[in-house]
Every structure is written in C-alpha cells, then in structure tokens.
Amino acid sequence: MLKEPTNTDNQISSGNHPTDPFFIRTLNFNAASERPVYVVNDHEITMFHLISGNIEWIIDNQYFTILPNDLLVVYPKSTISWVESSLDICTIYEIRINVESLLAPHIHKPLWSGIHHAEFNVILNLFKHYNPAIIPECKFPAEIVSKIMKEIANEELGFKTRTYALVDELIISTARCIGKSSARNTDFKEQFLILDKMLRNNLSHQWTVAEMAGIVGFGITSFTDKVKNHSGFSPLNYLISLRITEAIKLIKNTDISMTHIALRTGFYSSQHFSSTFKKVTGLSPKDFRKKD
Amino acid sequence: MDCIITLEIGTTSTKVVVFDMLGKQIASNKGAYPTFHNHTHISEQDPEQVFITALFVLKSIINNHLLSSKRKVRAIVFSSSMHSVLPVDKNGNPLGNAIIWSDNRAASIAEDLKKTALGDEIYQKTGTPIHAMSPLAKIAWLRQNSKEIYGQTAKFISLKEYVLYQFTDEYFIDYSLASATGLFNLKSKKWEEDSLKFAGITTDQLSTPVPINFDGFKLKKTMQKSLHLDASTKLIIGSTDGCFATLSTGAMQKDDAIISITSGGAVRVFGKECLTNDKGTFFNYILNDDYYISGGPTSNGGLAFDWSINNIYKNIEDDLDKVIPQLFNELTKVQAGSNGLLFLPYLQGERAPIWDSNARAMFFGLNITHQPIHMIRAVLEGIIFEMFSIAKSILKHRQFNALHVNGVYAATPLWSQIISDVFGMPVSISQYPLSANLGSAMLGLTVMGEYKSLQEASSIIPSPIELNPSVSKHKLYQKLFDIFESLTDKLEEEFRQIAEIQTKN
Structure with a gap:
C-alpha cells in the first residue's frame, strides 16, 4: 500500500496508482538526467521540496526559479518541465497526495486522512487558486518527510496511523503557509481581493468564516475584525451581498428557476433565498423578476 | 428628532453618514466593493454590487440607528466619484460592468482627439481635459471596440445614476457630475452637440441634467417600504465627491486652494469663472449657479x-x-x-x-x-x-495665499506640515474625514431651509487645525x-x- 521512498531514483515515471493515499520519493537531477515532460495526475496534488541545487522550472508554460528550501505545490493537470542546462544538479523531494481518496471516501475503505471533508475542500480550493504555489524558505516539508521515512523504515507499532497523521500535518501546514505567504508584504486590501475572487468563483459552496479566514492565512477573530474594518461588512454579510448581487444578475438576465438560482448562489433552500433576498431588496425574487 | 442621510458612492466603498439638522454626525457606516482589473489598463465595478451595497448600508443604518430613536429622515443627499460609464439596455439592465475613472482603455482615442482642433474646442466648451478618464473618450471607445454593447445601449449612465434609477425609476444627472463627462456644455448647461457627435450618441441616450439641489423625484413605493421611509423623505440629487469635499473646506469665499490627497490627488480652487488654458490642463466642474470648482488632478498620490x-x-x-x-x-x-x-x-x-x-x-x-x-x-x-x-500652473491664472488640505493622506500632521513647508503657505487641516459626506450635509441642510446658502452652511464645518510654514x-x-x-x-x-x-x- 505504501511505496517506500527510494533515494536513488532519478527517473520520473508517471506511474498510476489510484489507490495509494500518497507517494514520496527523492529525485536526483544531474546534467545527464533525462528531462521528460511531466503532467500532474488528475487525482493528485504534487509537492516538490527542493533540498539542494538550482534548476529552472517551466510550469504551464511559465518560467519559475525555485531555490533550496522552497516548496512548490502543483494542482492536477499542470504540466511541468525543466530547462536544459549543463550546470544544474539538484535533489528534490517529490510528494504526491491522492486527492480522490480524500474527496470521495468509500464506506468500505477506511478513510486514511483525519482532515475534515469540508476543510479539505477549502484546502484544495486554496491550492487551485494559488496554482502553482511557491512557498519560499520553509523547512517543515523536509522535516515531515524524513519523519515519514523513518516511520516506514522502522515499521514500529502504529506506524501507519502515525504516517497518515504526518501526511495530514504536511497538507495543513502547507495550506496555512500559502495563505500567509500571500499575506507577506501586502496590505489587507490586496488579501481581501484574493478572498473576494475566491468567494465569487465558489458562491455555491457553504462557506464558513473559518474557511474564509484560512484563505488569507488569519485566525477567525483577527480576520473578522479586519474584514469589518476594511469593508464595513461582517464576513458573512459580505458573502450575502455577493450572493444577492449574483442572484439579481441571474434573475434579470436568465430564465433559470428560482430554486436553481438559490442553489447556484449558495442558499441552502429556496425559502432561505427568498427571505434573505426580500430582506435586502424589499422584493421577493419572484416579484423582482415580474417587475423586469 | 429630524435628520438627513448622506450617501457617497466612492471608488472603494459607499459611505453613509447621518447628520442631525444642526449638521452634527449621528451615525456612519460603510460597505466596500472591489475594482476588477482584468488587464492593467482595465478598471471596472459591478453595478449590481454597488447598488446592493448602497442599499445594504442604508438599510442597516436606518434599522440600527434611526428606527429605535424614532428619528425622522427628512432627506437623502447623494454623491459619487466622477467619470464612470455604465451602458444599460431599454429596461435599465446593465450591459456588463461599469467602467470607472481610473480605466485607461480609451487612452489612444483621447490622445488622438487631443491633437485636433475639435479636441481643443470640446475642451473649451466642456471644461473637462481630453483624457482616457472622461466618459466622452470611454463611450467613443465602446463605439469602436464593443459594437454589440454599443448597439444595445439605450442609455449611457454613471454608477450614481444607476443607483438613483434603482431608487426612483428615473434618469437624472446633476450638473457637477455631468460637467465631468466631457459631454456637457458649461455655459449653456446642456449636452454638447460636438461631444455627442464625436462619441456617436444622442441626447436621449443620456439622463436629464439638473442642478445639484434638485429634489423632484421620489423613492418608489417598494423602496419606501423596504427602507421604512415614506414619500415625505426628499431625495436630493447632490454632487460629486470632488465638489463636495472641496465645499466641505469652507474655502468658498476665500482665495484659498484646496489640496486633496487620497489614492490620487488634486489641487482645486473655487471661482466664478472657468479655468481653461490652451494646453487643456485644468478641469472645471459646476458647483451651482455661482461657482465653478477648477483645478488639476494627479494620478500619483x-x-x-x-x-x-x-x-x-x-x-x-x-x-x-x-x-x-x-x-x-x-x-x-x-x-x-x-x-x-x-x-x-x-x-x-x-x-x-x-x-x-x-x-x-x-x-x-x-x-x-x-x-x-x-x-x-x-x-x-x-x-x-x-x-x-x-x-x-494654477497660480499663473488665479492667485491664492493659503491652503486647505483634506483626504486620508494629506490630512495627517506629517503630510500637512510638509505641504505647508513646500508651498510656503499656511495650511488648514480638515478635522472631519468623510469630507464628501460633510459637503453633502451642507447642501442638504441648505435645501431643507436650515441655512440660507451654502456659504452660511459652512458653520457646520468643525474648525480646522492651522499650521504655518517654516x-x-x-x-x-x-x-x-x-x-x-x-x-x-x-x-x-x-x-x-x-x-x-x-x-x-
């Protein structure tokens, strides 16, 4: 079930292993290594932690320089290749995490990860939004990976459970760092724009304040204060204003039924939609459509 | 107890401030919305979000602060940023986002027009510099580059006119906002034919221009009910953020200049005449029958x-x-x-x-x-x-010896002192941060008969801090x-x- 990490593997194979929760190995590049084009599997989030060396990356046709201790997180279907040059030698941890096994847990198979389903959805959204994400200067991935390797090598009592917990930790630490590293050197105005975009793109998602705060790397309390200060709205009221705005556009410009508009804009029922809409605009959605 | 509400539809947020009839602030609230930059030269806002935000903030201030204390809302005064363009269809539905002042897509159209004799003539008649910011250039851009939208457009309005339309079902525009479009003749106070021809539109595609104290429209029934107001609440069309912020300095009857530094900035003066030169440097906005506000804007504040x-x-x-x-x-x-x-x-x-x-x-x-x-x-x-x-460049045409500063940046002690030292002039620092709302209140209270004139309404302005240059x-x-x-x-x-x-x- 677990593949043992290999220390000498310098060939990249896009081996398909849909049932494995994760897969870790060390990649060694040298001047003579082959540089195949690498497509991140549909069901996998892939992380690369650069241990040493320097090599230029091309991810989805964009150039990136990644330095030692940088962590790169790549979302499914991204294409990765490396620029050919005779000087580069490097060692990279490659960590692939099977997303499918987390998103659609089978009842018969025990769920290996302890991450809450809704939280994992937010984490995935985060990875998707920041794809490819580069977290500069972090040590935790290599530390966690070496712990995982030790667990697997020693096979002590409870090693599977502990290994899975370590993978969870890796995922969560990475997700937290993405929000925080986006926050560096920018004021809240910029972060609010990132959040705003994320909310707009996922209006039907049942957002919680904790999830919204995670997007920009804050705890709930300081996040709520900051949103209120910046926007005048509480986080949930801002979300409602976005939902009603989108609903108005759908009512005016389409023939979509109220039930579908409600679901599409994130209201859990058409009653909830109708009452909120009336509270804000003074008209029920049906009367609003009639008027136009 | 009576009160008036001022509603300022700004670039980053809508700010609502309630004043009592003596011009004292009772409550304030704001709601922010983003600006979308899909390309570096694009700046757009979602008109529905701007409207919903304005409504949301207005409602919450009425529900939370006015209903319980049984205050009667005598009037609502409106103001907004200048230069936004929103095409709407015959039902009043937006055809896409509003293009706001900072949008630069019409730069080459403006540059080309500026070089021509027609460009100079339009500037002299409208008082608005020929620039990508002006709705004149933006509508001309839509005509050339977005034929589908241009063809369906029943009216070209601004975000303020859109919000007012949602409240009243009527299209009006105040002289101040109209005089910032590059489409409005400052002397005749009518839409300028040369501009309309250049932009490719007709008068019926624009709102009816009215003075800033216009109150000839009513909240529609559903809005009255939703806001817990009745037909006795006057709607006063108001002016623009720039004009009201300038008015709120109280510099109207003095020979002072007003320095505003927000994200951009401007130097402004009051005058009974326009300020135009052959380089097309200065903007000129109509405040009322007596006064223009003229000056020059910077993009880098x-x-x-x-x-x-x-x-x-x-x-x-x-x-x-x-x-x-x-x-x-x-x-x-x-x-x-x-x-x-x-x-x-x-x-x-x-x-x-x-x-x-x-x-x-x-x-x-x-x-x-x-x-x-x-x-x-x-x-x-x-x-x-x-x-x-x-x-x-203003001093070549108009003398001034003292300054007023406002705007979130300029009104801090460090900035104000450096302004005073650089100019070598005494500076008065506004002590009220929501300057556009304060100017709105001066107009509102004047229309409601509390003061005889805008000059007299200056008495509600909190006294400024004075600094002298070194x-x-x-x-x-x-x-x-x-x-x-x-x-x-x-x-x-x-x-x-x-x-x-x-x-x-």
Missing part, C-alpha cells in the same frame, strides 16, 4: 506612497496597521529634503500638469548614505512637489523643487523611450 511602503520599507512582518505609526515617527525624524534625495512620482504616468502617460518614476540623487527611510520620505516629498507643480525649510524645498521641475522637463524623450520598452515587455 497616496498610491505612490503605499507602493513605497510595500516595496521599500523592510520592517513589515505582519500587520501594516501596526507598523504605520512607527513608520511615521521614523519619517518625521528624517530631515526635510531627505538628505538631498528626490523622487519623481510618475508611477502611473501623470495627468496634471504635464499630461504625459509615458512619464515614469525615478529616484534622483541617491548616495551611499541613503537608507530605505530616506527613500520613503523622498516619495512623500515627491508627491507634494507634484502637487506644487500643479499649483504653480521659512528655512521652504527655502530648501524651493531649491529641490527647481531640480524636480527641470528633471521632469528634460526627461520627456527618455520617458517615451522607457515606456516603449515597458509596453513591449
């Missing part, structure tokens, strides 16, 4: 300062809000003139006085002793030198300004060359 903090200041670990007071302390300790370091602030090209979209920023005079803090102070001083160069610092700043001005003059060709390289990349 607080935005340039923020850029320097975010990119040069090293101590930002977590929270900008916490760092700012410390930064201001450090900036105050740096000597006037930043140890001989100069900054040309043209990060986004420049409007007044050079009107050169190719202009670019630079530090000049760096030596081995300069530290990041000197660079940030030089940015701050550079922004103020730019304001001074606008003022200098003679020695002013002398130093004068020397630095001479270098600033001559560098800007000399670099025109290099600006063009470097901008060309940047555009290609």
Whole structure:
C-alpha cells in the first residue's frame, strides 16, 4: 500500500496508482538526467521540496526559479518541465497526495486522512487558486518527510496511523503557509481581493468564516475584525451581498428557476433565498423578476 | 428628532453618514466593493454590487440607528466619484460592468482627439481635459471596440445614476457630475452637440441634467417600504465627491486652494469663472449657479506612497496597521529634503500638469548614505512637489495665499506640515474625514431651509487645525523643487523611450 521512498531514483515515471493515499520519493537531477515532460495526475496534488541545487522550472508554460528550501505545490493537470542546462544538479523531494481518496471516501475503505471533508475542500480550493504555489524558505516539508521515512523504515507499532497523521500535518501546514505567504508584504486590501475572487468563483459552496479566514492565512477573530474594518461588512454579510448581487444578475438576465438560482448562489433552500433576498431588496425574487 | 442621510458612492466603498439638522454626525457606516482589473489598463465595478451595497448600508443604518430613536429622515443627499460609464439596455439592465475613472482603455482615442482642433474646442466648451478618464473618450471607445454593447445601449449612465434609477425609476444627472463627462456644455448647461457627435450618441441616450439641489423625484413605493421611509423623505440629487469635499473646506469665499490627497490627488480652487488654458490642463466642474470648482488632478498620490511602503520599507512582518505609526515617527525624524534625495512620482504616468502617460518614476540623487527611510520620505516629498507643480500652473491664472488640505493622506500632521513647508503657505487641516459626506450635509441642510446658502452652511464645518510654514525649510524645498521641475522637463524623450520598452515587455 505504501511505496517506500527510494533515494536513488532519478527517473520520473508517471506511474498510476489510484489507490495509494500518497507517494514520496527523492529525485536526483544531474546534467545527464533525462528531462521528460511531466503532467500532474488528475487525482493528485504534487509537492516538490527542493533540498539542494538550482534548476529552472517551466510550469504551464511559465518560467519559475525555485531555490533550496522552497516548496512548490502543483494542482492536477499542470504540466511541468525543466530547462536544459549543463550546470544544474539538484535533489528534490517529490510528494504526491491522492486527492480522490480524500474527496470521495468509500464506506468500505477506511478513510486514511483525519482532515475534515469540508476543510479539505477549502484546502484544495486554496491550492487551485494559488496554482502553482511557491512557498519560499520553509523547512517543515523536509522535516515531515524524513519523519515519514523513518516511520516506514522502522515499521514500529502504529506506524501507519502515525504516517497518515504526518501526511495530514504536511497538507495543513502547507495550506496555512500559502495563505500567509500571500499575506507577506501586502496590505489587507490586496488579501481581501484574493478572498473576494475566491468567494465569487465558489458562491455555491457553504462557506464558513473559518474557511474564509484560512484563505488569507488569519485566525477567525483577527480576520473578522479586519474584514469589518476594511469593508464595513461582517464576513458573512459580505458573502450575502455577493450572493444577492449574483442572484439579481441571474434573475434579470436568465430564465433559470428560482430554486436553481438559490442553489447556484449558495442558499441552502429556496425559502432561505427568498427571505434573505426580500430582506435586502424589499422584493421577493419572484416579484423582482415580474417587475423586469 | 429630524435628520438627513448622506450617501457617497466612492471608488472603494459607499459611505453613509447621518447628520442631525444642526449638521452634527449621528451615525456612519460603510460597505466596500472591489475594482476588477482584468488587464492593467482595465478598471471596472459591478453595478449590481454597488447598488446592493448602497442599499445594504442604508438599510442597516436606518434599522440600527434611526428606527429605535424614532428619528425622522427628512432627506437623502447623494454623491459619487466622477467619470464612470455604465451602458444599460431599454429596461435599465446593465450591459456588463461599469467602467470607472481610473480605466485607461480609451487612452489612444483621447490622445488622438487631443491633437485636433475639435479636441481643443470640446475642451473649451466642456471644461473637462481630453483624457482616457472622461466618459466622452470611454463611450467613443465602446463605439469602436464593443459594437454589440454599443448597439444595445439605450442609455449611457454613471454608477450614481444607476443607483438613483434603482431608487426612483428615473434618469437624472446633476450638473457637477455631468460637467465631468466631457459631454456637457458649461455655459449653456446642456449636452454638447460636438461631444455627442464625436462619441456617436444622442441626447436621449443620456439622463436629464439638473442642478445639484434638485429634489423632484421620489423613492418608489417598494423602496419606501423596504427602507421604512415614506414619500415625505426628499431625495436630493447632490454632487460629486470632488465638489463636495472641496465645499466641505469652507474655502468658498476665500482665495484659498484646496489640496486633496487620497489614492490620487488634486489641487482645486473655487471661482466664478472657468479655468481653461490652451494646453487643456485644468478641469472645471459646476458647483451651482455661482461657482465653478477648477483645478488639476494627479494620478500619483497616496498610491505612490503605499507602493513605497510595500516595496521599500523592510520592517513589515505582519500587520501594516501596526507598523504605520512607527513608520511615521521614523519619517518625521528624517530631515526635510531627505538628505538631498528626490523622487519623481510618475508611477502611473501623470495627468496634471504635464499630461504625459509615458512619464515614469525615478529616484534622483541617491548616495551611499541613503537608507530605505530616506527613500520613503523622498516619495512623500515627491508627491507634494507634484502637487506644487500643479499649483504653480494654477497660480499663473488665479492667485491664492493659503491652503486647505483634506483626504486620508494629506490630512495627517506629517503630510500637512510638509505641504505647508513646500508651498510656503499656511495650511488648514480638515478635522472631519468623510469630507464628501460633510459637503453633502451642507447642501442638504441648505435645501431643507436650515441655512440660507451654502456659504452660511459652512458653520457646520468643525474648525480646522492651522499650521504655518517654516521659512528655512521652504527655502530648501524651493531649491529641490527647481531640480524636480527641470528633471521632469528634460526627461520627456527618455520617458517615451522607457515606456516603449515597458509596453513591449
């Protein structure tokens, strides 16, 4: 079930292993290594932690320089290749995490990860939004990976459970760092724009304040204060204003039924939609459509 | 107890302030919305979100502050940013987003028009500089580049007119806002035929222009019910953020200039005549039957300062809000003139006085002793030198000896003192931050008969803090300004060359 990490593997194979929760190995590049084009599997989030060396990356046709201790997180279907040059030698941890096994847990198979389903959805959204994400200067991935390797090598009592917990930790630490590293050197105005975009793109998602705060790397309390200060709205009221705005556009410009508009804009029922809409605009959605 | 509500539809948020009939603030609230930049030259806002936000903030202030204390809302006064364009269809539904003032897509259309005799004629008649910001250029752009939208457009309105339409089902525009479109004749107070022809539209595609004290429309029934108001609440169309902020300084009857620094900035003066020159430098907005507000805008105000903090200041670990007071302390300790370091602030090209979209920023005079803090102070001083160069071009036509400052940046003690020292003039600092709302209240209370005139309504303005210039610092700043001005003059060709390289990349 677990593949043992290999220390000498310098060939990249896009081996398909849909049932494995994760897969870790060390990649060694040298001047003579082959540089195949690498497509991140549909069901996998892939992380690369650069241990040493320097090599230029091309991810989805964009150039990136990644330095030692940088962590790169790549979302499914991204294409990765490396620029050919005779000087580069490097060692990279490659960590692939099977997303499918987390998103659609089978009842018969025990769920290996302890991450809450809704939280994992937010984490995935985060990875998707920041794809490819580069977290500069972090040590935790290599530390966690070496712990995982030790667990697997020693096979002590409870090693599977502990290994899975370590993978969870890796995922969560990475997700937290993405929000925080986006926050560096920018004021809240910029972060609010990132959040705003994320909310707009996922209006039907049942957002919680904790999830919204995670997007920009804050705890709930300081996040709520900051949103209120910046926007005048509480986080949930801002979300409602976005939902009603989108609903108005759908009512005016389409023939979509109220039930579908409600679901599409994130209201859990058409009653909830109708009452909120009336509270804000003074008209029920049906009367609003009639008027136009 | 009676009150009036002022509603300012600004660039980053809608601000609602309630005043009692003596002009004292009772409550305030705001709601923010984003600006979308899908390309660097695009700046758009979602009209439905702007409307929903305005409604939301208005409702919550009525529900939370006015209903319980049984205050009666006598009037609502409206104001907004200038220059936005929103095409709507025959049912009043938006055809896409609103194009706001900072959008630059019409730059080449404006540049081409500016070179022609027609461009000069339109400027002389409308008083609005021929520039990408003006709705004249934006509508002409839509006509050339977005034929589908242009063909379906029943009316070209602004975000303010859209919000008013949602409240009343009627299309009106105040003279101030109309006079910022480049489509409105300042003398006849009618839509200007030459402009309409250039933009390819007719009068019936625009709202009916009315004076800023116009109150001939009513909240529609559903809105009255939703807001717990009745037909006795007057709606007063109001003016623009720039005009009201200028009015709120109380400088109307004095020969003072008003320096505003927000994310952009402007130097403004009141006058009974327009201020036009053959270079098309100055804007002119109608305030009322007696007064115009004229001046020159810069694109590089607080935005340039923020850029320097975010990119040069090293101590930002977590929270900008916490760092700012410390930064201001450090900036105050740096000597006037930043140890001989100069900054040309043209990060986004420049409007007044050079009107050169190719202009670019630079530090000049760096030596081995300069530290990041000197660079940030030089940015701050550079922004103020730019304001001074606008003022200098105004001084050729209009005399003034004292200044009023407002806007979130300029109204801080450090900025105000440097403004006073650079200009060598006494400065009055506004003590009320929501200046557009205060100006709205002055108009509202005048329309409601509490005051006989806008001049008399000045009595509601909280008394400002006064600062005086330092003679020695002013002398130093004068020397630095001479270098600033001559560098800007000399670099025109290099600006063009470097901008060309940047555009290609």
